[in-house]
Amino acid sequence: MASKIIVKNLIKSFGKLEVLKDISTEIEEGEVVVVIGPSGSGKSTFLRCLNSLEQINGGTIIVDGYDLTDKKTDLNKVRQNIGMVFQHFNLFPHKTVKENIMLAPLTLKTMSKEEASKKADELLKQVGLSDKTDIYPAQLSGGQKQRVAIARSLAMNPDVMLFDEPTSALDPEMVGEVLNVMKDLVRMGMTMVVVTHEMGFAREVGDRVLFMDGGYIVEEGTPDQILSHPKENRTADFLSKVL
Amino acid sequence: MKFFDILVQTFPTFTKAMLQTVEVTILSLFFATVLGVVFCMFKMSKLRPLQWIANVYISIIRGTPLMVQMLFIYFGVSMAIRATIVPDFRWNLTVAGIVIMSLNAGAYMTELIRGGIEAVDKGQMEAARSLGLSYGQAMKKIIMPQAFRLMLPSIINQFIITLKDTSLLSVIALRELTQNTRIIVANNMEYFIMYAIVGIYYWVIVSILAALAKMIERRTTYGK
Numbered sequence: 001m002a003s004k005i006i007v008k009n010l011i012k013s014f015g016k017l018e019v020l021k022d023i024s025t026e027i028e029e030g031e032v033v034v035v036i037g038p039s040g041s042g043k044s045t046f047l048r049c050l051n052s053l054e055q056i057n058g059g060t061i062i063v064d065g066y067d068l069t070d071k072k073t074d075l076n077k078v079r080q081n082i083g084m085v086f087q088h089f090n091l092f093p094h095k096t097v098k099e100n101i102m103l104a105p106l107t108l109k110t111m112s113k114e115e116a117s118k119k120a121d122e123l124l125k126q127v128g129l130s131d132k133t134d135i136y137p138a139q140l141s142g143g144q145k146q147r148v149a150i151a152r153s154l155a156m157n158p159d160v161m162l163f164d165e166p167t168s169a170l171d172p173e174m175v176g177e178v179l180n181v182m183k184d185l186v187r188m189g190m191t192m193v194v195v196t197h198e199m200g201f202a203r204e205v206g207d208r209v210l211f212m213d214g215g216y217i218v219e220e221g222t223p224d225q226i227l228s229h230p231k232e233n234r235t236a237d238f239l240s241k242v243l
Numbered sequence: 244m245k246f247f248d249i250l251v252q253t254f255p256t257f258t259k260a261m262l263q264t265v266e267v268t269i270l271s272l273f274f275a276t277v278l279g280v281v282f283c284m285f286k287m288s289k290l291r292p293l294q295w296i297a298n299v300y301i302s303i304i305r306g307t308p309l310m311v312q313m314l315f316i317y318f319g320v321s322m323a324i325r326a327t328i329v330p331d332f333r334w335n336l337t338v339a340g341i342v343i344m345s346l347n348a349g350a351y352m353t354e355l356i357r358g359g360i361e362a363v364d365k366g367q368m369e370a371a372r373s374l375g376l377s378y379g380q381a382m383k384k385i386i387m388p389q390a391f392r393l394m395l396p397s398i399i400n401q402f403i404i405t406l407k408d409t410s411l412l413s414v415i416a417l418r419e420l421t422q423n424t425r426i427i428v429a430n431n432m433e434y435f436i437m438y439a440i441v442g443i444y445y446w447v448i449v450s451i452l453a454a455l456a457k458m459i460e461r462r463t464t465y466g467k
Contacts, residue, residue, distance in 0.1 A: 079375040080374070090367060094389055104375060
């Protein structure tokens with residue numbers, strides 16, 4: 001299998017605070033990588049570096065063969081192929097559900113109006129929100145908002161999806177509906193990097209789990225290896241608190 | 244009754260003066276918005292000299308009284324122009340009024356527009372960029388429409404402030420509402436009635452504006 005994302009010696013600081021210290025990993029096409037770790041461990045920052053929402057201070061990141069650190073790389077072009085889902089949804093409140101989904105394909109002219117509309121309808125069906133087409137995000141529940149946000153990212157036909165704690169801002173009873181949509185994506189073979197506290201999700205669909213702490217990847221392996229038989233004390237310690 | 248007699252009698256000149264006031268206000272607000280957008284871009288740009296120009300402009304306008312700005316531009320600047328480029332330069336009164344009010348309101352508009360842009364949740368820009376939109380596209384499609392909605396009450400407020408501030412233009416003898424009143428008072432000596440009348444004119448215009456603002460605000464609220 002080909003590597004979709006290659007991260008080498010990634011370093012990221014905010015001012016004097018070094019948040020990511022020498023991170024290296026590779027993510028294969030179709031792989032589902034779940035990133036876990038305590039808050040402040042750098043896992044969200046790591047994810048945000050993968051589509052260059054954060055400028056990195058050292059190392060290289062290669063996505064789809066594009067070197068994100070190369071000044072000649074058209075980041076806008078690369079980002080079109082990387083979908084991102086945020087903790088707080090970040091839907092566009094001044095656009096209807098369908099307009100949210102159609103906005104990027106129409107603005108970037110990757111689809112005609114008819115194609116974008118058809119695509120939006122398909123995606124809304126996929127996430128189970130066909131009846132919410134013409135309403136504004138403010139009228140949706142948290143779980144529904146997040147499903148629209150996922151559909152919005154998928155409208156650009158990305159081949160990698162990044163999830164930044166997609167269920168952390170949701171009421172407990174809404175977590176399931178979002179995870180189910182994500183599981184559908186796994187079944188469709190999407191390459192996914194998921195920062196989450198949902199250990200059940202990690203165990204069920206994760207191909208690999210990364211445990212991060214203090215700006216390092218402390219341990220990585222299959223869900224079973226990491227979640228059930230951690231080698232590092234820090235991993236065991238963290239798991240004892242969350243499981 | 245005397246009050247109504249005078250009200251009817253002075254109505255024609257007040258109509259003219261009101262048009263003058265409204266004309267200066269609307270055109271000034273238009274140019275102030277243009278200035279506001281430009282200087283806001285200066286302020287948000289990465290180039291230090293542009294930031295500096297914007298900061299100096301805002302600082303001068305905010306740090307000096309409007310009356311002084313008027314006297315300086317109308318008398319001072321015209322004198323400087325006569326001494327240098329155009330020997331027989333004289334301000335057209337309306338143009339002078341619009342220049343003064345635009346420059347003044349422009350500084351406030353700059354801060355107001357910037358405030359609106361900064362009030363839009365940071366996640367909006369990130370979401371737009373993560374979809375592949377450029378900074379410009381994200382600004383145009385996502386940030387500005389929301390910022391405008393947030394700014395609207397302050398823009399209307401600025402409109403009302405500018406409208407009332409035009410009364411100061413009477414010091415350069417521009418025949419807007421206040422100057423018109425002063426001219427009439429000089430003849431009929433009806434201080435109480437005349438200044439009450441002009442007060443009513445201002446109040447009516449401002450009230451209409453405020454009502455309009457409420458209406459627009461309600462119409463631009465989405466999905467709540």
